[in-house]
Amino acid sequence: MAHQPADKKLFENLSGAGKAIGVLTSGGDAQGMNAAVRAVVRMGIYVEAKVYFIYEGYQGMVDGGDNIVEVSWESVSSILQVGGTVIGSARCKAFRTREGRLKAACNLIQRGITNLCVIGGDGSLTGANLFREEWSGLLEELAESGKIEEEAVKKYVHLNVVGMVGSIDNDFCGTDMTIGTDSALHRIIEVVDAIMTTAQSHQRTFVLEVMGRHCGYLALVSALACGADWVFIPEYPPEEGWEDQMCVKLSENRARKKRLNIIIVAEGAIDSHNQPITSEKVKNLVVQQLGFDTRVTILGHVQRGGTPSAFDRILASRMGVEAVLALLEATPDTPACVVSLSGNQAVRLPLMECVQMTQEVQKVMDERKFCEAVRLRGRSFENNLNTYKLLSHRRPDAELPKTNFNVAVLNVGAPAAGMNAAVRSAVRVGITEGHNMFAVIDGFEGFARGQIKEISWGDVGGWTGQGGSLLGTKRTLPGKYLEKIADQMRANNINALMVIGGFEAYESCLQLAEARAHYEEFCIPICVLPATISNNVPGTDFSIGTDTALNAIMETCDRIKQSASGTKRRVFIIETMGGYCGYLANMGGLAAGADAAYIFEEKFDIRELQANVEHLTEKMKTSIQRGLVLRNENSNENYTTDFIYQLYSEEGKGVFDCRKNVLGHMQQGGAPSPFDRNFGTKISAKAIQWISKKLKETYRKGKVFANTEDSVCLLGMRRRNLLFQPVVELKDQADFVHRIPKEQWWLKLRPLMKILAKYKTSYDVSDSGKLEHVARHSPKEAETGAI
Secondary structure: OOOOOOOOOEHHHOOOOOOEEEEEEOOOOOOOHHHHHHHHHHHHHHOOOEEEEEOOHHHHHHHOHHHEEEOOHHHHOOOOOOOOOOOOOOOOOHHHOHHHHHHHHHHHHHOOOOEEEEEEOHHHHHHHHHHHHHHHHHHHHHHHOOOOOHHHHHHOOOOEEEEEEEOOOOOOOOOOOOEOHHHHHHHHHHHHHHHHHHHHHHOOEEEEEEOOOOOOHHHHHHHHHHOOOEEEOOOOOOOOOHHHHHHHHHHHHHHOOOOOEEEEEEOOOEOOOOOEOOHHHHHHHHHHHHOOOEEEEEOHHHHHOOOOOHHHHHHHHHHHHHHHHHHHHOOOOOOOEEEEEEOOEEEEEEHHHHHHHHHHHHHHHHOOOHHHHHHHHOHHHHHHHHHHHHHHOOOOHHHOOOOOOEEEEEEEOOOOOOHHHHHHHHHHHHHHOOOEEEEEOOHHHHHHHOOEEEOOOHHHOOOOOOOOOOOOEEOOOHHHHHHHHHHHHHHOOOOEEEEEEOHHHHHHHHHHHHHHHOOHHHOOOEEEEEEOOOOOOOOOOOOEOHHHHHHHHHHHHHHHHHHHHHOOOEEEEEEEOOOOOOHHHHHHHHHHOOOEEEOOOOOOOHHHHHHHHHHHHHHOOOOOOEEEEEEEOOOOOOOOHHHHHHHHHHHOOOOOEEEEEEOHHHHOOOOOOHHHHHHHHHHHHHHHHHHHHHHHHHEEOOEEOOOOHHHEEEEEEEOOEEEEEEOOHHHHHEEOOOOEEOOOHHHHHHHHHHHHOOOOOOOEOOOOOOEOOOOOOOHHHHHHOOO
16 A cells, blocks of 8 residues: 555554444335445454344344344345345334333343444434433443443443434435435336336326435436426425416427326425325326326335445445444544535534434425425435426527527537436526527537537437437547637537537647637637546546446446356456546446456556455455456556456466456446436536526627636536536646546545455545534525535
8 A cells, every 4th residue: 555644544543442333224225225234344343343233123122132143244245236234124113112222222231332333214313312312321220120230331331323324215414315315216217218118109198106205306306317297296396276387388298299298206295285296196187188198107115126326335335434433433422423425525414413404394394385495405406406497397489588699519529328418408408598509410520520500499308318429429639620610610600619528528628728819719618518437537526427337337247246156266357448547447346346446546566466366365265255356448558457367367276267357338338327317417507507607798799709717617526516617727637648637536435445355454534533514505505516
């Protein structure tokens, strides 16, 4: 491991020796809970603590006996890809009584457990907090009745509690995403995509009911991700007279030659009088008023099932490790905390602050203060709602402002899933803002040849779920076509440009910015949206398309690992794409439970390869008789995939055999994941609003003239915020030879994979450990804020 600077806080100094951690899952199950359990167990054992499974949630804690069992490293092998929770979850009435909590405390004390990691919803976490507050009183009562020794009361005087939120509804305030939400969205979108093909064949209307009794997140985000015609959610009831408005919209869409309608209803949807709106009611309305052939599909428990998505596995693994760190650092004065996600940062928040805010949402909804409910749900929810409102309803031409600005959209670089969602969003928001929108076919090559056409609202219908690039894309940079491109810009009177693509898109806009001195046509607002599977664009932590590629890698690794379960003692070497950027290999390794991932950013030599072979040889002696090794395609020019395969085959002779797989272009294909559809849609809408603002600022004497550095920007997600950054300023942050950013946030997660694969390593926890407070944001923040 590289030498660590002295100011870094490393967790080697934190020891769990002599401590015991109990982990339980409670309440409704959610995909990704097992990944969290695995991370808690392995991190706990790694820091030399004892770790116990508490089976069947609080019921197991109350019943004791075989329900509380010490576990080993191998106990959590092969559970990463399993949905639900392997340690069981049950509703428990007994724990709600003091009697029940006395039994639970007695069972924990017998095993010396004074650290609890609870994975569940707000009810489960509230129960844990109450248990913690009563702890010393419970111990005294147990000592008085002779069930435990006086010595034990002094020894186990404090109970530390850390929570992780596992809930598919994403209904917990204080975290952007709860464990399970992304996987539930995957299930919904898979169903919607399948339904769309049959609905189109028969010109049908489908009413889909999704889960979310008190929270409309799943309904809202899936409506955004599939371009639904209408959505009903508890936090934002429709206005009076919605029945007629909805029917007018549906018939207008049919008149525009749209062959299907999708309406999404959250199970807890209500009208402005707090009366329920059911899927059956919506269906009957459409049939009676419009006579459309209408079907209802209730998704039900399908949404809770299936394998967790890459996002949920990585989120749960990060949270599990953070939870153990929080327990090790807890003092008697530390309040019970919950590990949350803010942007791409793991943060700790006081548990009861989050619970109170979550309960407050329900309270304001009962009082019919719906705007307040949306605000309390947080920036992410508010952003989703605002974007949906922008994109779903086309205002009549007479109501649209008319700016007469011409805005062109093009794709540059390799195709990435989610590009089409970004184009659709740009076109529709642009039209709403009053601009004329133009599509450029085949990137800058097509631009030079004049392949530019005006594109309308209806032209981009149904684009969100399409993979690849419908506009066509080329890697060609504009450098050699500058004059021809300038001519085309003049001929078509292009006033602003939106470029969606990877490192090439960034470089292209840099070239256009630098060519402004020679071509006045490039003195217009230009915005780059990062879209590449490699996630190698400077100025952003995430790119459109990366999540879809990560899921493709993870699903393939799952299948490959499964094939090894029959033929024991096998190691797989898998090559991923990404150019010189190791994001896919590293995060794919974390999501698939790999033993090693070789990347360009972290140099490795023959000694490390040898150490990995020895590590796998040791592993084969345990009950886990298979290995998975990922290698980024350009991680090292000499240690190729073939070389590593041959080395492992030779060194592992008699212990394990080897197979290799090059995943190739399957990583670029496929329908975009819910995350990529949403991310593309939201950042694209934000970019067009920025372009509109710049056009107004730079319009002088009948023409647009923008030549400042801040008029050519890249819109990226940095830590917790979306930022417009001038491409010229990002120049210093980019390595142009290897086409990667000089600093990459995800390298901090590198040790995480090593720890979970049983390697000794250093883990920088400088970012951890600070207990933050739940932020109540102002409505203005939603406009500037996070995804």
